[in-house]
Amino acid sequence: MRLPIWSGVATLAVSLTLYPLFDGGAWLWGSLGAVLAVSAAGVLASRLTLPGWAAPLLGLVALGVYLTAAYAGDKAWVLVVPTKESAVALLKLLATGFADIQRYAAPVPDEPPIAMLTTAGVGLIAIVVDLFVTRLRRAALAGLPLLALFTVPAAVLPDPIGWPAFILGALGFTSLLIADGRERVGHWGRAVLVRRSRAADEGVQESADTRGLRLSGKRIGFTAIALAVLLPALLPTLEPDPLFGFGVGGSGKGRGNSISIPDQVADLRGRLQLPENNTVLSYTSSDDTPRYLRIYSLDVFDGRRWTMNELKGRPENRVDQGPLPPPPGLASSMKTTRVETDIQVSEDITPLQFLPLPYPPQLVRAEGDWRADVDSLMVFSSGDVAGGLRYQVVSTEPEASADQLDAAPKTVDPAVAERYLKLPDLPPQIRQLAQRVVKDSKSPYEAAVNLQRFFTTTGGFTYSLATQGHDTDALRSFLEQTRAGYCEQFASAMAVLARSIGIPARVAIGYTGGTKIEGRWEVRTHDSHAWPELYFEGVGWLAFEPTPAGSAGQGTARVPDYSLPRPAETTPSSDPSTSAADGGDTPSSAPNSRDRLRELDPEGIYSGSVTPVETAPLWVTIALAVAGLLVILLIPALVRLVIRNRRVRTLTWKVSGPSDEVTARAEKVDASVAAAWAELDDVLCDYGMARVPSETPRALARRLTQQHEFGAEPAAAISTIASAVERLLFARDPGEIAPMRRELRTVRRALAATVSRTRRVRAALLPPSTLLRIRGLGEKILDGFDRLENIRLWNRAARRNT
Incomplete structure (x- = not known):
């Protein structure tokens, strides 16, 4: 009975990764209704013990009824029963939805056709997941349709998938696997040889106890999810972005080699048809002359529309690395005019990942990761947007005469x-x-x-x-x-x-030059x-x-x-290239040459942002990643060092006189003798000589002295520590207890001399005592989840007795 519900929960959790694809939430509420309808059908099929082949059919019927009620209720009988008219309306919505998703770029408008198409798709995924989990009892295979749902935003969006959405989806699938395992083991009786939390012991058992199994499943699932999210942040990547947008290769904003490009032609016509003629940008230029500002360059005509080839924005073509790549076809002998343009883009502009620029741009000063396409000199970013951005451009326009x-x-x-x-x-x-x-x-x-x-x-x-x-x-x-x-x-x-x-x-x-208003050229939507x-x-x-x-x-x-x-009356010149001699004929004089940075920028206004910077080689990235990984691995050693230093500082405390009996037991035991005893206990754990719980301090001192053949000084030191602990624990008047810093150091050196060098290195780098503390902290966290899970609004036993 629970598996159909958990199948729906897993499907809905994974579907949350679709949220960046839509501009609105109608798809989410529609998908929620579809999942609830399919889950209700699954529960009903389990209750009626229908054959396995009948459950998916019942789910399809439930999904069809829900889609009819939600999107074609006015043409259905009693709003829910499908009719011929409602079926035709749903088919038209599906066809419109398929056409719309081909026209729009993400995020798509959350209109009924697209919302209905998404709702139907999520509902079908829920039916397939229920089939694998509940009917075929192959919960692991249910990950395939869920993965197909997960890969939709990963394939469409240029930005990495948000890690919160990934964690929710992974938790949904993990919960489904745990529920399936619990269902299987529950048929065999009580689970043994697994740890049970205190919270589980307090519950009332109505069936086989699988809470310990559930706790083990949580450990495995949570660990796998944490590793999936954190490991990409530690390992070097060949692409600019790891999966979740942070790590060695990324910047946290999803910058990469891919970029979402809308249908430029449809977008252009839509802007021209808008009733509002809002300002999209303004600019000033050094020659106060209006010029076209290009955004896209479309070079592929397939017979239906113009599109662009794949962009080539290499790391060395970042605009903050210096002059942009050379303008294709421009000879070094061609005379050019240098123009400086200052552009301010409106904050209200729709998300735009390309910069409007005069052609051909040679220097661009803009905040963010903006790169130039080598062939077209379009400047784009896969993580930043142009809205609200102010940037400067130096362009070198050829002075080409007829x-x-x-x-x-x-x-x-x-x-x-x-x-x-x-x-x-x-x-x-x-x-x-x-x-x-x-x-x-x-x-x-x-x-x-x-x-x-x-x-x-x-x-x-x-x-x-x-x-x-x-x-x-x-x-x-x-x-x-x-x-x-x-x-x-x-x-x-x-x-x-x-x-x-x-x-x-x-x-x-792009845009035409616009209209000059109060000293600035303003470009509006209809431009x-x-x-x-x-x-x-x-x-x-x-x-x-x-x-x-x-x-x-x-x-x-x-x-x-x-x-x-x-x-x-104009006659062609006998020497049409006479004006070209001014430009020189050496490659270094080409307007794209990085050696001409001073010539392109004589005032030095770009010196702070376009100074060439060497791209870090791959071995440097790998070295940084390895260094980061080593720092993380050394965290237990650092924790152990901090704890040891804190204890050593407290070993100077003294406890003396009958008047100090109460405070010695309540406070100074923790500050002096207990610190020495705890440190000795951790040293034994790190060296693989853990103390037996039933062993008294005196018995421990005697065993270590005899087993490792301590000399007189180490034997006396450990006896002093053991005697101090027993006096504080059992004596009415412990007397004066001297600082034991020297004794503890002597015992630690004696114990270290009895183990191998490998054991000593491990104790220093990966101390088992600290690892056990980390493990204990994790168990407490998991116990907290169990306590939350065992909260009941009323007592089951009381309800059963009534």
Whole structure:
């Protein structure tokens, strides 16, 4: 009868690890109801002694009734009995829930479809756990479905699982195993050869006594849980984070190599559709010029949407290590402009793990573990958020003229081409359209300008948020029919067309430059924007602006000067790279070079935060972990040393005269003679010569003297200690008792001489006397749990007699 209840308790305890996945608590109350329904069905099946195969079916019926009452009661008969309409409503909720979890990133909104999907999943796990535990009597195998439930947040979330949630789940599973063992042994009678607590002895026995077994199970379970939580904090890890977010490799905040990235396109459209236009950040720049602040760089188009490759934020690419990695494609000979930007992010912004930055950033001063992706120069963190953060950026923007871009090589680096020219199968009409738009172009740069002009001027496109879809069919419809969309569709379309004609392209998402208010540029929610970035060899990535100018909600979008068509009278320079000579041609002069820290930061405003710091090698981490482990192992020795020193200090007390008889027994026995006797007792325990409980002090002195053949001085010393103890315990007038510090030292040396060196080392490093005290403390704690467990609201025996 108890096993179905404990199965439900274990399932509910493990399900608590799901809490970081949701923004709300409806899923928890729904899951609680589902577990209660399944547990009630299990208890009923046990009471009716139904066959094993029937219990899961009864659990499914109970779960179905509960889901109907909770989520489709208005379409059920008498609110609980399922009908065809209620079944259809539940199926629609399930389908909506599956679609929502694909759209949202954690934490997901706690809406009815998602809450119902979670409730049904937890209920099914509860049925499987009850099947293993109660019907098949394989409680250990119940850990498999519980582990599957536990791994959901571990696989989805970037942050480590909170150790309190892990402990609750582990305690639930441990309690289930203890209950199963108790049920098994209870059929055989009284458990023997196990320790029983005093609290258990006071209880009334109605069935086989398994409390001692339960106590042993608690010891094993609690020890395993403690080791699972504490050991990762002591051992070195190859990843930046252990499981629970603290230890040698972590910082307690869950920083790691993984990061949760929301659907950037859906998130962008949602921000543009918000009725409120709140300030998300403000900034100032050294040239007082607005510029785009990029957050995401999307470089993968699968035919349905744009996404990004796996981020590469190595420890050496932390922003506090110095200049960021070099901007891809930017030649050392290209002249650049240095711009300093001070950015203040609003505290009310939704959780954001990327920093809005002007491209390309070269120095970033920000508190926290922020790292730069090597390929895209996105700056991100897996443990910190941008909300409320103030940071400074030094960017080095290439001064690329139209002539220089026109003279850029038509062939690009093979690695860049392989990654940024990749396209899925496209309708031939899309490629044909791109060829028609750029048919008169003489260079990739001119083709890019013509593509931008097609969207902004000659193509007849308009701005509208009332659009649906991002796949190739929607792209074709946008380019050929509707020609109405918002910034993301313009950016995506231009990037696809650019790739189709051989220009590497990607999509950037972030904010436009905003509006200047009282000396600072303010960026608001409706300044959210998407734009394409195109790659030119020797210059790197440049932003283009295909969204029509003056669009509602995109009024702060600006077309870059280099992307404007050249006036007709302008003739190309015979030497388009003359301005490049100022930049030098040595690798050390590249804007990304760490040797140029002083050049990038002449005022020294970053000197306090970007001084290069050597990353600790692995052997240093291992050495620190071993040192920490040794310190923990030496705790018993340190405790023993403290206790010995405290006793030795009390050995100078004296007890004399009949007038001191009462105080000698009540106080000074503990302060002087008892200290010497207790220290002698611990020394004997540490050296494996433990005193027999029935042995008197005189008998102990005689046995040790004869057994170890003490000389005259050690024999006299131990006799003095034994005589002092007996006089204080039994004599009416103990007389004067001299300090016994010298006698105790003599006896300890004599005993040490009789044992091996290994025994002496063990007594110093892992003294058994201290280990026994630690064990006794643990037993008292476990006894306290037993006393709590034996608390009853009324007496069973009295209830039975009535």
